[in-house]
Amino acid sequence: MKRIDIVVPCYNEQEVLETFYNETSKVTSTFDHYSFRFLFVDDGSRDQTIVIMKQLAREHDEVKYLSFSRNFGKEAAMYAGLFYSSGDYVIIMDADLQHPPAMIPAMIAGIEEGYDCCAARRVSREGESRLRSLFSQAFYRLSNRMTDVQMPQNAVDFRIMSRDMVDSILALAEVERFSKGIFAWVGFETKWLPYENVERTLGTTKWSFWKLFKYALGGITSFSITPLRFVSGMGFFIFLFACLYIAATLIQTLIFGVDVPGYVTTLCAVLFLGGIVELSIGILGEYVAHIYMEAKDRPIFILRQTNLTKHKEEPTQHDSEPDV
Numbered sequence: 001m002k003r004i005d006i007v008v009p010c011y012n013e014q015e016v017l018e019t020f021y022n023e024t025s026k027v028t029s030t031f032d033h034y035s036f037r038f039l040f041v042d043d044g045s046r047d048q049t050i051v052i053m054k055q056l057a058r059e060h061d062e063v064k065y066l067s068f069s070r071n072f073g074k075e076a077a078m079y080a081g082l083f084y085s086s087g088d089y090v091i092i093m094d095a096d097l098q099h100p101p102a103m104i105p106a107m108i109a110g111i112e113e114g115y116d117c118c119a120a121r122r123v124s125r126e127g128e129s130r131l132r133s134l135f136s137q138a139f140y141r142l143s144n145r146m147t148d149v150q151m152p153q154n155a156v157d158f159r160i161m162s163r164d165m166v167d168s169i170l171a172l173a174e175v176e177r178f179s180k181g182i183f184a185w186v187g188f189e190t191k192w193l194p195y196e197n198v199e200r201t202l203g204t205t206k207w208s209f210w211k212l213f214k215y216a217l218g219g220i221t222s223f224s225i226t227p228l229r230f231v232s233g234m235g236f237f238i239f240l241f242a243c244l245y246i247a248a249t250l251i252q253t254l255i256f257g258v259d260v261p262g263y264v265t266t267l268c269a270v271l272f273l274g275g276i277v278e279l280s281i282g283i284l285g286e287y288v289a290h291i292y293m294e295a296k297d298r299p300i301f302i303l304r305q306t307n308l309t310k311h312k313e314e315p316t317q318h319d320s321e322p323d324v
Helices: 017-028 049-059 074-084 101-112 130-146 163-170 179-185 209-223 226-256 263-296
Strands: 002-010 034-042 063-068 089-092 117-122 155-162 190-195 303-306
Touching: 002 017, 002 074, 017 034, 017 049, 017 101, 034 049, 034 074, 049 063, 063 074, 074 089, 074 163, 074 179, 089 101, 089 163, 101 117, 101 155, 101 190, 155 163, 155 179, 163 179, 226 263
Parallel strands: 002 034, 002 089, 034 063, 117 190
Antiparallel strands: 063 303, 089 155, 117 155
16 A cells, blocks of 8 residues: 655644644545555744644644744745655645645546646636736746746645655755745656635735745746846946947037036936846845855754654755754
8 A cells, every 4th residue: 555645834823734634634534545644844833733733643643743943934844844754655735725635636646647746736816916916927927938947827836746756856955945946847747737726714824925025036046047147138238338328429529519418317327227236236146145045054944843753864955964
């Protein structure tokens, strides 16, 4: 009998965690030829999430939990879940029930067809603000044009993966993680399942617009150097324009005499060039920040407690001894 690990990153999910387990268990209990294990990852929650995890673990042998020493972010939680998984297949899904457990049978059917991955893709964004939806659509279009990694529009983290794909993802032990891009970068044959957006009924979202913006910006700079080339190209065209303007000014002065430059023209030029400089520094800063964080070689997460009887040594980029 093959085993499927269900990795569930959690941050302040006390209101929904028990409901999530009950609803998902109803689906997993219908399978006779697969065994399931829940691997909850507490990402430094400030509520009673870890308490509920421990309660579920006492009541159900298939429930395991990992608890971080602080909040490291959803990306670190997903990585930790994959790292400590050992099943033949691994499912990643959120605890807020916006990833419908009812899709699990279709995902397993996709794996049985021979795919390495079967993932969900939203076909609608009902319930979200119009601004957030427009921003999301713009991100996917921009990312797919600027990077070699092609992500389907409205792809989500909800998916089932083969052991080979999981091991390939774990080989990319970078600190600044963008899992949607990593899932696409490692390749493997993926079957996409469309589904209607499900509004959250319990708890509150942890993703503000600003957090989503930073997440998207990090994703683009993690997989593309196009912004750097854009800065170089922009600098070249500004230089070319400046040379043409100087030549035109010299010719005009020699033919028509000294011309007093206008205040508005000077002000616009200064503001324009100043804005270009600030933009260029900001883009360069994003890439320097990535280098800075990776060069520190800090662990992706620090584990505080777990009920796993055997757990691996926590990973770092160079497999140094972690803090446990």
